[in-house]
Amino acid sequence: MSKNITVEELNTDVLIIGGGTAGCYGAYILGQNGKHKVIIAEKANIKRSGCLAAGVNAINAYITEGRVPQDYVDYCKNDAKGIVREDLLLSISQGLNEVTKKLEDNGLVILKDENGKYVTRGNRNIKINGENIKPILAEMAKNAPNVEVINHINITDLLVAGNRVHGAVGFDVNKEKAYVIKSKAVLMATGGAAGLYRPNNPGFSRHKMWYPPFNTGAGYAMGINSGAEMTTLEMRFIALRCKDTIAPTGTIAQGVKAKQMNGLGEIYETKYGVVTCERVYGTTVENANGRGPCYLKTDEISSEQEEELYKAYLNMAPSQTLKWIEGGQGPKSQNVEIEGTEPYIVGGHTASGYWVDNDRATTVRGLFAAGDVAGGAPQKYVTGALVEGELAAKGILKQLAEEETETIEVNYQQILDSYNKHLNNDASNISIEQIEEAMQKIMDEYAGGIKKNYQYNEAGLVIAKKLINGLFEVFGKLKANDTDELLQIYELRDRLIVCLSVIEHLNARKETRWHSFAENMSHPNEDKDYALYVNSVKTSEGIKIVKRPLVVDDYKPLKFTFNEDNTINYAGGVVH
Amino acid sequence: MSIKINQDRCVGCKRCIEVCPGNLIKLESGKAAIKRERDCWGCTSCLKECHKQAIEFFLGADVGGKGTVLTFKEEGPIKHWIFTGNDGATKTIEINSLESNKY
Numbered sequence: 145m146s147k148n149i150t151v152e153e154l155n156t157d158v159l160i161i162g163g164g165t166a167g168c169y170g171a172y173i174l175g176q177n178g179k180h181k182v183i184i185a186e187k188a189n190i191k192r193s194g195c196l197a198a199g200v201n202a203i204n205a206y207i208t209e210g211r212v213p214q215d216y217v218d219y220c221k222n223d224a225k226g227i228v229r230e231d232l233l234l235s236i237s238q239g240l241n242e243v244t245k246k247l248e249d250n251g252l253v254i255l256k257d258e259n260g261k262y263v264t265r266g267n268r269n270i271k272i273n274g275e276n277i278k279p280i281l282a283e284m285a286k287n288a289p290n291v292e293v294i295n296h297i298n299i300t301d302l303l304v305a306g307n308r309v310h311g312a313v314g315f316d317v318n319k320e321k322a323y324v325i326k327s328k329a330v331l332m333a334t335g336g337a338a339g340l341y342r343p344n345n346p347g348f349s350r351h352k353m354w355y356p357p358f359n360t361g362a363g364y365a366m367g368i369n370s371g372a373e374m375t376t377l378e379m380r381f382i383a384l385r386c387k388d389t390i391a392p393t394g395t396i397a398q399g400v401k402a403k404q405m406n407g408l409g410e411i412y413e414t415k416y417g418v419v420t421c422e423r424v425y426g427t428t429v430e431n432a433n434g435r436g437p438c439y440l441k442t443d444e445i446s447s448e449q450e451e452e453l454y455k456a457y458l459n460m461a462p463s464q465t466l467k468w469i470e471g472g473q474g475p476k477s478q479n480v481e482i483e484g485t486e487p488y489i490v491g492g493h494t495a496s497g498y499w500v501d502n503d504r505a506t507t508v509r510g511l512f513a514a515g516d517v518a519g520g521a522p523q524k525y526v527t528g529a530l531v532e533g534e535l536a537a538k539g540i541l542k543q544l545a546e547e548e549t550e551t552i553e554v555n556y557q558q559i560l561d562s563y564n565k566h567l568n569n570d571a572s573n574i575s576i577e578q579i580e581e582a583m584q585k586i587m588d589e590y591a592g593g594i595k596k597n598y599q600y601n602e603a604g605l606v607i608a609k610k611l612i613n614g615l616f617e618v619f620g621k622l623k624a625n626d627t628d629e630l631l632q633i634y635e636l637r638d639r640l641i642v643c644l645s646v647i648e649h650l651n652a653r654k655e656t657r658w659h660s661f662a663e664n665m666s667h668p669n670e671d672k673d674y675a676l677y678v679n680s681v682k683t684s685e686g687i688k689i690v691k692r693p694l695v696v697d698d699y700k701p702l703k704f705t706f707n708e709d710n711t712i713n714y715a716g717g718v719v720h
Numbered sequence: 721m722s723i724k725i726n727q728d729r730c731v732g733c734k735r736c737i738e739v740c741p742g743n744l745i746k747l748e749s750g751k752a753a754i755k756r757e758r759d760c761w762g763c764t765s766c767l768k769e770c771h772k773q774a775i776e777f778f779l780g781a782d783v784g785g786k787g788t789v790l791t792f793k794e795e796g797p798i799k800h801w802i803f804t805g806n807d808g809a810t811k812t813i814e815i816n817s818l819e820s821n822k823y
Contacts, residue, residue, distance in 0.1 A: 188741040197741045197763035201821060255820035265823065273820045275799070296743065317743050348722075348780035351742075351761050358742045358761070388783035389762075399823025452822040455815050458801050462790060463762045466779055469803045469811060470788035628743065628755070 147567040149315065149560060151322045156183040156292075158540055159312055159327035161299045161363065164194025165278075165526055166515025167333030168285035169243070169533035175288025178541050182291045183325060185314060187631075188358065189295040190282040194335055195356055195492075195516070196526065199460040200274035201395045203254075205240050205525040208264045213237035216268060220523045223419045225657050226675055226694065227376060228495055229520030231502050231701040236524055239531035244270070247530075251280045266398050275459040277526070297323055299362070300634050302330065302511065303554040304370040308710040309510040310552055312366070313559045317631045322563060324556055329510045329540045332498065333533065336381075336490030336516040337361025337642045339580070339635075342588035342595070343486045344390055352463065354383050354390045355488045360635040361642035363517035364489065364497070368645055368682050373499040373507040373690065373715060375519040375679045377642075378649035378662045380487035381494045382424045382598060387481040391461035393440060396480060399456065400449050402440040405479065406430045411441070416659075420493075424484045425659035428597050439479035450476040484660065486594055489642060492516040492524045494661065499679050499692075499715065502701035503539030504532060507681075509710045510543065512536040520677075566633050569623040576622055576632045579615055583640060586611045591647055592663060602666040605651045612643050645680055645687060652678045652689045676719050691719040722757040722778065723766060724789070729774035736766035736775060767792040776804075 157180035160167045167184055174182045186193055207213055216237040221228050248254050255263040255271040262270040286293055299314035303326070311326040338355040351357040368374060384393055396402045404413035404427065412435075416426030427438045445453075453475055457464040468474045491497030497519030498506045506513050514532035515524075524532065587593055590608035592600035600608075619637065624630040655671035656664050679690040695702055695716070705713040725736075725745075732750040741763060744755050752774070754760065767775045773793055779785030786806065793800040797818045803811045 188743055189739050192739050192763065192765035192769075193741045197761070197765050201823075253818055253820050263820075271820050271822070273815075273817055275815075275817060295738075345780075345782055347782045348758055349783045351759050352780070352783055353761075356741065356761060357759070389779075395821075395823050449823075454813055456821045456823050458799075458813060458815060459821060461762075462764050462777065462801070463779060463783075465801070465813070466777070466788065466790050466803065467784050470779065470786060470805070471784060631743065 147320065147564060149320050149322045149563050149567065151324060151560065153324045153326065154183065156181045156325060156327045157544060158182045158329050158331060159325050160184045160331045160333055161312060162186065162194070162332070162334035163190035163282070163285065163293060164333060164335050164515065165196060165281065165529040166533035167331065168281040169530040170331050170333060170514055170537040171285040171291045172288045173534045173537035174540065175291045177537070180290060180544060184285060184291065184293045185297050185299050185312070185325060186293065186295050187298045187317065190285060190293055192278055194278070194359070196278035196281070197356065198462065200277055200526055201392060201456055201460045202265055202274070203244055203270045203272055203527055204268065204394070205523065205527045206244060206268055206270050207237065207241050208267060208270070209261070211267065216240070219268065220521070224379070224495055224522050227379065227657065227677065228522060229695050229702070231695050232500070232521040235502055235535060235701070236521055236528045236531045239534060240527045243527050243530040243534065247277070247280065250284050252277060269398065273459060298631050298634060300366070301559045302366050302370045303556060304508060305552050305554045306710050307371065307508055307712065309508055310554045313556050315563060315627050315630060317627050320567070320627055322560055329512065329543055331536050331540060332363045332367065332511060332513040332517050333515050334363030334517050335359035336488060336492070336497070337364060337639065338488050339584070340489065340587050340639050340643050340646065341486035341593040342584040344483060344594065345388065352390055354385050354392070354485050355490060359516070360638045361489060362635070362638045363513070364645070365638035365641040367498055367506065367508070368641055370508055371681060371683065372511065373679050373681050374645060375497065375499040375677050376495040376649070377489060377646050377680070378653045378678060379494040379496050379658060380661050381490045382487050382660050383485045384424050384427060384482055385485050386464055387483045389461065389463040389467050390485055391457060391464035393482055395456050396440050396442060396453065396475065399453070400442060400445045402442045402480070404482070405439045405441040406435040407437050408435055421658040421661040427482060428484055428660055432597050437481050439481050442475035442480050443477065445476050447476060450474045484594070484598070487592065487598065489646060490516045491519050491521070492529055494522045495520050501704040503542065503703070504536035505539055505704055507704060507712045507715050509706050512539055563630060566622060566624040566630055569621055571623045572621050574618050574621065576629065576636055579619060579622070580636055583612065583615055583643060587643055591650060598660040599663045599665045600650060601664070602651060605647050609644065609647050612640060612647065615640060648680055648687045648689065649678055693717045693719050722760040722780065723754055724776045724778065725752045725754065726774045726776060727751050729772045731772055735769040735771070739765050739769045741765060764792065768794070
């Protein structure tokens with residue numbers, strides 16, 4: 145007997161897809177400021193889902209005493225070699241300290257000096273105990289008026305008609321039940337994408353990666369499929385991390401001032417520049433030229449410092465402390481080996497993601513984006529994602545106040561048919577895991593993964609595109625025995641869709657502005673003509689590249705406008 | 721790197737199943753079990769959720785694991801992280817959650 149998934153329809157004013165950092169804070173702000181009904185649809189459970197599951201080591205985006213928001217904008221702009229949206233960054237920077245205060249009011253422990261002032265770590269950071277930051281945020285969201293949290297539902301598709309969003313469709317990951325959630329506005333807050341490229345530890349510990357392996361690019365994929373414009377997907381994020389555990393290095397580098405040192409004992413970090421991509425690049429080049437392994441030089445720290453590092457890592461990446469203890473040698477007696485990760489697509493660290501205006505509206509009417517899924521504003525980190533959640537929530541409130549939304553019935557049968565197809569497919573000899581490994585191998589070898597020292601060229605990208613497209617053919621035949629397997633199939637679908645857009649973006653930026661992040665060997669130098677945004681829109685003819693001029697310091701904040709039929713009227717200038 | 725669930729300690733309360741950010745834990749014969757141990761991220765959310773210290777966290781051999789396990793116990797604001805080696809020797813690191821990281 146064939147399976148036919150059951151369906152429940154829900155109605156709300158605002159649907160938030162993803163209850164991570166930005167989603168929870170967006171819900172909190174909507175609950176505090178409006179009378180609108182809000183549903184958070186979360187794939188796991190908002191208590192520990194998303195980037196903050198294990199905790200975070202510090203607040204890394206904060207305007208410290210003596211500095212102003214514009215300083216933070218300038219820092220991000222310099223780090224990204226000019227390809228940022230200054231309007232977005234300024235609006236984030238102006239809100240960083242207020243959201244930090246809100247977190248403290250709700251229970252986040254922040255270190256203070258004897259005068260009651262926050263203790264800083266570097267120019268933009270303050271010290272906290274961030275182990276429980278996600279449960280704090282989850283409580284804020286859950287307790288906000290008019291907010292309903294539905295855990296364990298995986299949203300797969302937006303309901304869009306004529307470039308206007310009307311809700312979304314997903315399924316329960318624990319039982320064969322689909323949800324059709326109709327809403328007047330949607331806040332996309334799914335996070336970015338890990339698992340596109342072959343990871344550092346491809347065997348048993350394949351998910352021992354820095355970015356959550358459960359962030360599979362669903363938000364990008366849903367947007368791409370709905371014709372939303374994306375920006376700067378070619379600016380991949382490659383993190384410099386502790387070898388094996390892929391735990392953050394900033395706590396060591398900033399906390400005990402450890403320098404980057406090669407296998408010959410030479411400090412190399414200033415040789416290549418110190419912006420984020422250059423730190424990764426330097427380490428990659430040192431290794432490629434036979435001067436590895438590379439380390440953070442920690443062998444001069446004190447026993448007290450070592451003890452504090454054990455605790456700091458338990459509060460955010462416990463596997464690193466376990467590795468030190470189990471190995472019988474802590475950072476005091478052994479320098480910490482470092483490596484670059486596989487590339488991620490993550491708008492909280494680089495500028496990749498949805499093309500949004502200053503209200504965090506996307507180019508699909510009624511669809512907003514915040515956090516790692518939103519582009520243009522790198523280095524937003526935790527507090528920047530919170531501010532974006534707030535700005536998107538306020539953008540949504542403005543829209544709900546201004547517009548009478550017409551209720552349109554959007555046909556969703558095709559989406560349910562797709563679920564049922566996988567649930568009823570016959571088992572084949574090709575598994576979900578095989579296709580995932582094939583995708584990661586293709587991206588690694590032809591689109592600049594670890595194996596190729598993050599380098600790629602135009603000939604390789606042509607092959608990558610062809611091979612990823614080929615995987616879609618097999619993908620349709622995958623069988624799901626239950627919705628847990630259906631979740632894995634959709635996570636794979638999302639990654640495949642994102643891979644195709646990333647390949648187009650890598651190919652479209654015909655220069656190398658960022659070493660490692662986008663190391664285009666067909667165009668190995670920076671080109672001033674590429675001081676622009678590379679954007680893309682998926683159309684019926686394929687992925688179309690749109691180049692847009694930089695929104696620079698004398699900007700007016702970008703505001704999108706729509707025509708009466710909801711098509712986009714203005715989304716920034718165009719470079720021909 | 722993954723988790724192992726101590727079947728003697730587990731009471732089948734499902735708290736770990738509810739919280740896992742990867743939906744990776746299921747109930748099997750009344751006890752928690754990990755679905756695919758290779759898919760664990762290592763966030764230790766389940767350890768913190770378990771009131772029976774039934775969940776043991778370990779590193780895979782490919783990232784340097786040799787069998788030591790990490791367990792977790794909470795007493796008021798004090799978090800105890802307990803490392804138990806193959807020889808049964810333990811080391812505990814206590815963290816006061818009301819105190820900030822020094823770094």
